[in-house]
Amino acid sequence: MNKQENVRKVVAWCISQGYAMSQRELASIMGYKESSFSQILNGHVPVSDKFLSRLSAIDERINIDWVKTGYGEMVQPMIKQEVTPVEEEEMEFVTESNTGARFYKRGGKLFMTVRHVPYAAFGQFANEADSLEPLNEEWLWETYEVDRVAHGHYISFEVKGDSMDTGARTSFEAGDKILVRELGRQHWRDRIRFNDSPFWVVVFGSSVLLKQMISQDIEHGTLTFHSLNPSPEYADFTLSENDIRSLYYVIKKKPKQITFGPTH
Numbered sequence: 001m002n003k004q005e006n007v008r009k010v011v012a013w014c015i016s017q018g019y020a021m022s023q024r025e026l027a028s029i030m031g032y033k034e035s036s037f038s039q040i041l042n043g044h045v046p047v048s049d050k051f052l053s054r055l056s057a058i059d060e061r062i063n064i065d066w067v068k069t070g071y072g073e074m075v076q077p078m079i080k081q082e083v084t085p086v087e088e089e090e091m092e093f094v095t096e097s098n099t100g101a102r103f104y105k106r107g108g109k110l111f112m113t114v115r116h117v118p119y120a121a122f123g124q125f126a127n128e129a130d131s132l133e134p135l136n137e138e139w140l141w142e143t144y145e146v147d148r149v150a151h152g153h154y155i156s157f158e159v160k161g162d163s164m165d166t167g168a169r170t171s172f173e174a175g176d177k178i179l180v181r182e183l184g185r186q187h188w189r190d191r192i193r194f195n196d197s198p199f200w201v202v203v204f205g206s207s208v209l210l211k212q213m214i215s216q217d218i219e220h221g222t223l224t225f226h227s228l229n230p231s232p233e234y235a236d237f238t239l240s241e242n243d244i245r246s247l248y249y250v251i252k253k254k255p256k257q258i259t260f261g262p263t264h
Contacts, residue, residue, distance in 0.1 A: 004043045006067045007055070009074060011041065014058050021206060028207070030054040031161030031174075033233055054174075057160070099153045109145055114179065116142035116156040117208075144179045144252060153182040155248065157201055157210070163227040163234045164199075164210050171228050172199075172210060176255050180248035188241050192216050192223075197249040200225070204244045 011026060020026035027037035031054060039045040047067075056062045059075075066072045091104035091111065102113045116139055142156035157178050164172040172178070180201050183192070194200070194213040201210050202225060211225035214236065221241045227234035 003047050003068060004041060007047055008041050010055060010062055010067060019058050025206060095149060097151050101154050103149050111143050112146045113141045113143045114154045114156050115139045118158050142177055144254060155180060159210055163229050166228050176253050178253050179251040181251055183247045183249055199250040201248040202244060203246040204239055
C-alpha cells in the first residue's frame with residue numbers, strides 16, 4: 001500500500017463524513033484546483049507535507065503517520081476536550097450578550113469570547129448556515145481583546161488556504177483566526193460600507209470563503225469578491241445576493257501561534 005493509496009482512502013473517508021460532497025469540493029476546501037488535486041491522488045505529483053497538513057486539518061483524527069507508513073489506524077479516536085471559554089479564575093466576568101458572546105476583564109483590558117468554527121467544521125457550518133445557532137456545543141471558544149461590550153451575532157473562524165495570503169502582515173495566512181460579525185440580510189439592500197470593512201466571510205452553497213468585497217451592484221443585487229493572492233487561480237467572482245446564505249465582516253485577526261524551539 002503506497003502513500004497515494006492511503007491519501008485516496010482518507011479523501012473517500014472525508015467525503016463519507018460529509019466534509020465535502022465530492023472530490024472536487026474537497027479540493028476547493030483544501031485550496032487546490034481540481035486538476036492539481038487529481039494529479040496528487042493519481043501519483044503524478046508527489047504528496048507534499050503541505051498537502052498532508054491541509055488534509056489533516058479537515059479532521060484532527062486523521063492519522064498522518066498512517067498515511068505515510070500504513071502503520072496504526074487511519075482515523076484515531078477523538079480526544080474529549082473541555083469546552084471552557086477562558087481561564088475564568090484569571091478573568092472577571094462582565095456580561096453575556098443575547099447571542100452567547102461572553103465578556104471578561106483582566107488587567108484593565110476587555111475580552112470577548114465567542115464560539116469558534118474550526119477549519120474542519122466549515123462544511124457543517126455551510127450546511128446549517130440558514131438556521132445556524134451560535135451556541136453549537138461541539139465548537140470550542142476563542143477569545144479576542146475588544147474595546148467595548150458589543151451586541152450582535154459575533155463568531156470566530158479559522159482561515160483556510162492561501163487565497164488571502166500575500167506574505168504581508170495585513171493579509172491572512174492559513175491558521176489565522178478572525179473575529180467576525182454577521183450583517184443581517186435586511187441590510188444588504190442598503191449600500192454596504194465595504195470600504196470601511198473590506199474583508200468578509202461569505203457563505204454560499206456549501207462554501208465558506210474569506211474574501212475582500214470590492215463592489216456592490218444594488219440594481220442587480222450582486223456583490224463582487226476579490227482574493228489578495230494574485231495567483232491566476234484566484235480570480236474575482238460575482239455572486240447574486242439570492243445565492244448568498246450569510247455575510248460576516250471581519251473585525252480583527254489573531255495570527256496563529258508559532259513556537260520556536262522546545263516548550264519544555
